[in-house]
Amino acid sequence: MKVILLERVEGRGALGDVVTVKDGFARNYLLPRGKALRANAASMKVFEAQRAELEARNQRAREHAAKSGESLDGTTYILIRQAGESGQLYGSVSGRDVADIINDAGGKVERSMVVLDKPIKTLGLHEVKVKLHAEVTVTVTLNIARSEDEAERQARGENVIESQFAEERAAAEETAQDLLEGGAGQQDGDYGD
Structure with a gap:
């Protein structure tokens, strides 16, 4: 289906472009959300009459998104x-x-603005993109931890999983050394035959 885009659509085109998209994408997403019009002679006349207004509205929305994005870009949140x-x-x-x-x-921020390629399933620091407008994207950092203390350690750059394994290894080596030095199973004394 041919449509006229009323705003920039990622991977499709910019405001005013006439593009061919799949029927379902047009009927279920672009047309109901006011992002496009069907491409026919009547729609072209309506679009050309409203073009300046649409461009101004898009510019205002982009500026508003950029302004709110300034305070959001680079922030860190602890989960x-x-x-x-x-x-x-x-x-x-x-x-x-x-x-x-x-x-x-x-x-x-609305849930639809958050861009996750795949769900986050591990502890650590994860950068997440938030698309505030078709032309404005900011990045926030999620610090996912099991406790506030662990979150602080991760924020300082420590790999808590690696350090946890290192601590467990050190404790196991200490126990093994203690056994070798006679900590268990050996007794000093004179045992007669």
Whole structure:
């Protein structure tokens, strides 16, 4: 189906472009959300009459998104989640979780604005893109940890999973050394035959 784009659509085109898209994409997404018009003679006349107004509205929306994005770009949010010893989360962090934590901190983000290529399933620092407008994208950092203390250690750059394994290894080596030095199973004394 040929449509006239009323705003920039990622991977399709910019405002005013006449593009061919799949029927379902046009009927279910572009047309109901006011992002496009069917490409026919009547729609072209309507679009040309409203073009200046549409461009001005798009410019205002982009400026508003850029202004709100300045305070959001580069911020870090801490999410406390349960996880196994290997750092694997019991569940995952989704776009809704990201939007909720940003909104709780005073931002204004909808779940659909959060761009996650795949769900986050491990502890650590993860960068997430938030698309505030078709032309404005900011990056926030999620610090996913099991506790506030662990989150602080991760923020300082420490790999908590690696250091946890190192501590366990050191404790095991200490126990083994203690056994070798006679800590268990050996007794000093004179045992007669």
